[in-house]
Amino acid sequence: MLLGMREDERVGRITLAQVAQLAGVSISTVSKVLNGRQDVAAPTRAKVERVLDDNAYRRTTRAAREAPLIEIVFHELESIWALELIRGVEKVAKANGASVVLTESGTRRAPGPEWIEGVLQRSPRGVVLVFSALPAEVKRRLRSRSIPFVVIDPAGDPDPDVPSVGSANWNGGLAATRHLVQLGHRRIGIITGPKDMLCSLARLDGYRSALSMAGLVADPELVRYGDFHVEGGRERAAELLDLDDPPTAIFAGSDLQALGVLEAARLRDLRVPHDLSVVGYDDVPLAQWSSPALTTVHQPLREMAEGATRMLLRLRSQEPVATRLELTTSLVVRQSTAAPSFERVSDTPCG
Amino acid sequence: MLLGMREDERVGRITLAQVAQLAGVSISTVSKVLNGRQDVAAPTRAKVERVLDDNAYRRTTRAAREAPLIEIVFHELESIWALELIRGVEKVAKANGASVVLTESGTRRAPGPEWIEGVLQRSPRGVVLVFSALPAEVKRRLRSRSIPFVVIDPAGDPDPDVPSVGSANWNGGLAATRHLVQLGHRRIGIITGPKDMLCSLARLDGYRSALSMAGLVADPELVRYGDFHVEGGRERAAELLDLDDPPTAIFAGSDLQALGVLEAARLRDLRVPHDLSVVGYDDVPLAQWSSPALTTVHQPLREMAEGATRMLLRLRSQEPVATRLELTTSLVVRQSTAAPSFERVSDTPCG
Known part of the structure; x- marks a missing residue:
């Protein structure tokens, strides 16, 4: 019998009968509670559960389920x-x-x-x-x-x-930012996730540490908080790209935010990675299908x-x-990052 | 009892006992076969199943499962x-x-x-x-x-x-192609799925019918078969875009193939939709996250x-x-399609 048990079944430190006695209910009521049956009044169930909990009840002799x-x-x-x-x-x-x-x-x-x-x-x-x-x-x-x-x-x-x-979120943020620093970027923006999620803060701290290890100071203007979705990435990237002194690279806190950054760049006729480098986070399948394919931090989901x-x-x-x-997280380098090009500021003459 | 039944249980047209008799096995063997137990020899199981099948056995009195x-x-x-x-x-x-x-x-x-x-x-x-x-x-x-x-x-x-x-695959192919025709495209390529899948052929026939209804002839050179994946889309699009007379629009047979088309266009510095219109198929979530967001045929998965x-x-x-x-399938118009631009051939002078 799948859901049944014997009255004298000794399970862990306490028997069903003892649970019933302590809770002041019948053995069949205890059995119903254990089996998640609906036909037990809530206060009765709470009483039985308290006894089970207090006595560290552990059901160890359950019949092996046929289809686990x-x-x-x-x-x-x-x-x-x-x-x-x-x-x-x-x-x-x-x-x-x-x-x-x-x-x-x-x-x-x-x-x-x-x-x-x-x-x-x-x-x-x-x-x-x-x-x-x-x-x-x-x-x-x-x-x-x-x-x-x-x-x-x-x-x-x-x-x-x-x-x-x-x-390892902090390490992921560090690796993403270090990659951009090593490519030669100095103005690196970040769009991390929501302010109230620890993973957002850990990635941001990794970003700050990578900058600081390279002797760079994180410009507060280049730090934005997104929502981990495409829309937030697009909006925050628009803010960053419209600054007087825009970043040459953006570390987006998720692949979806990175897609939003690509869209913001496209709408401004900026080519990725020629005019703007973008790093994602997560490495979900769409990261490799994106155009260009995303350099991103692989989260081993x-x-x-x-x-x-x-x-x-x-x-x-x-x-x-x-x-x-x-x-551990690891950086996957694809096509969305490159050394910064300074054409946008250096305006070489035509011909 | 979840897996049990009574020997005289009458189920559909035939009882368990009758099945056992016809198959020349015990009732408990029939019960084991019905419950998918492993401890029945394959030939015995086959014999019992044949009897069940021949007699249109239908188990109608099974106890209600607690957690269906x-x-x-x-x-x-x-x-x-x-x-x-x-x-x-x-x-x-x-x-x-x-x-x-x-x-x-x-x-x-x-x-x-x-x-x-x-x-x-x-x-x-x-x-x-x-x-x-x-x-x-x-x-x-x-x-x-x-x-x-x-x-x-x-x-x-x-x-x-x-x-x-x-x-409705045929209708989807029709709607996608008709949309491109109505935008003014005349050279429309298609990358449908594999040749041995009916859905590929139905979408291709929808494409041909839309062209024919507009008085256009499908150029065999513009018809390609992909694999429904990004890679196939990229390769077939490269072939189409490198033709002497390339298409101004491509109907990709899936959203993943459409992403491959976007990548092939990007590598040739073609802007979508300005230089090339692209229609996907499926309308999976990434269709709206792509840059530009894909016009696609919504398959109501x-x-x-x-x-x-x-x-x-x-x-x-x-x-x-x-x-x-x-x-029914339906066309969702987003940012990857537009009227054809003839700049690539008409080369307006600068200034």
């Missing part, structure tokens, strides 16, 4: 990252004989109660969450059922309490998802496991 | 279509209280046996397949378990035997996936349902 599942949950699938992450989870899941269940939580904030009920019912081997902030309630409910979970956190803001996988899924499976097997994995 | 699943299976997730299709399935699944299981069959041809075993074990409400050709074996095994399936077939080559959802999932649920409820759905 691994869940991946997104705020929204809109992101161009989504497919890369799905592919990473799918690869490791398949190698371990599991299938991938995909859920879009449907809000920009945190997974809702309807999502968590579904997980408890499906009883997956584990859950990969693509969120930065995970509500305490979600953590507690997953833990009370011994369902391991790992957060993929490209925003670089890990909850110390939650196993997570991220990537697929490997991050693979790492998260492997971490999940190790957590489940209760092997000792590092619960923060940070993967 | 809908499966979506891809050859490969590499495609930029994948995410749009996933989102369509996810939307309808969620509205029907189901979760989405995602499988990559891992071959470029058809889903393998390991995939189908997984489906039979999970016993989903239905399966959306993103394939053109479905092996008879897969059809038979899904049918013998009464698991409905629908094929999403953007390649336009539906198997008459299988419920499917496609889109998300709606196709939604339609397929709804068809699946109707098939399951045994409502009468049309088993071929063809959605």
Whole structure:
């Protein structure tokens, strides 16, 4: 029986019967709560969960599921990252004989109660969450059922309490800017992401450090905050390119922002990379399809998802496991960067 | 019990006991076959499946699954279509209280046996397949378990035997070409997809008809076959642009091919749309992020996936349902098309 268990089943430190007694409910109610059934009143469920939590209940004798599942949950699938992450989870899941269940939580904030009920019912081997902030309630409910979970956190803001996988944002910002400095650029603009995301700030700090290591000072006028989307990139690039002393290179904080920079340049008849060098961030597939193909910082999204899924499976097997994995980023040089050309200012005579 | 059934259970026209008798096996063997268990010898399984098939066995009394699943299976997730299709399935699944299981069959041809075993074990409400050709074996095994399936077939080559959802390729080719004709173009090139895909041929025929309706003749030199990828688009566009009498507009058979055309134009210092108009096909998100944003034929991928999932649920409820759905395509005009400029030939004097 997939969802059943015996009354005297001893699971971790406490039996079902003891949980029932402590919570003052029947054993069948405890079983319903454990199995994520809907027909338990909320206060009763809360009472049972408190007992499970207080007693570090761990269900260790569950019958092996015939068709094991691994869940991946997104705020929204809109992101161009989504497919890369799905592919990473799918690869490791398949190698371990599991299938991938995909859920879009449907809000920009945190997974809702309807999502968590579904997980408890499906009883997956584990859950990969693509969120930065995970509500305490979600953590507690997953833990009370011994369902391991790992957060993929490209925003670089890990909850110390939650196993997570991220990537090295500061180093990415450093590498992008250093590349432009080495090409000979001195006026380098940056369009980083939103001010309230740690990854934006880390990339910006990497940019500042690269400039400072080259003896350059970051001109505050050349620092802009975008939204990680094309539109923000286009608007911020327009501001930078319309300055009296515009930059000869722009480090865009994401590939989508870099596409916006290309569009702003095209509208001003500036050729990339001849008149303007552009560096992206992420290295999603469209970076190589762009015209010109983008020099960008490769964020190993697929490997991050693979790492998260492997971490999940190790957590489940209760092997000792590092619960923060940070993967390295690397610069990929393509066609959108070159040494600065000074034609725009030096105006050579015709003929 | 999720996977169990009673021996006298009458399912469709025939009972389990009758199936067992006809196949000359035990009832428990029939039950194992129905549940996709691995511990049945292949010849025995084949025998049982033949009986199930011959007797139009339909399992109608299965206990409601606690956490219903809908499966979506891809050859490969590499495609930029994948995410749009996933989102369509996810939307309808969620509205029907189901979760989405995602499988990559891992071959470029058809889903393998390991995939189908997984489906039979999970016993989903239905399966959306993103394939053109479905092996008879897969059809038979899904049918013998009464698991409905629908094929999403953007390649336009539906198997008459299988419920499917496609889109209007001929009309798309017509609309794209007509738009260019109406802008005043007379030398219009086309880079359609591979020669062996019906959707390529349908788009090409739409192109020819639009030209012919405008009293123009399709110059065979301006017709090229690509691979639906960026690289093919770039190479075929290079051939077209290097002709003695190059086209003033190119209808690329996919958005990725259109990006290749943009790159070929950039490398020749041709400005789009001033010197060359470009029309894509598909309208995947990157079409609007490209610089310039692509005029393209919108293929309603998300709606196709939604339609397929709804068809699946109707098939399951045994409502009468049309088993071929063809959605309309529509032209989306953005920045990559304009009236032809004849500057390249007319060389106005300076000043």
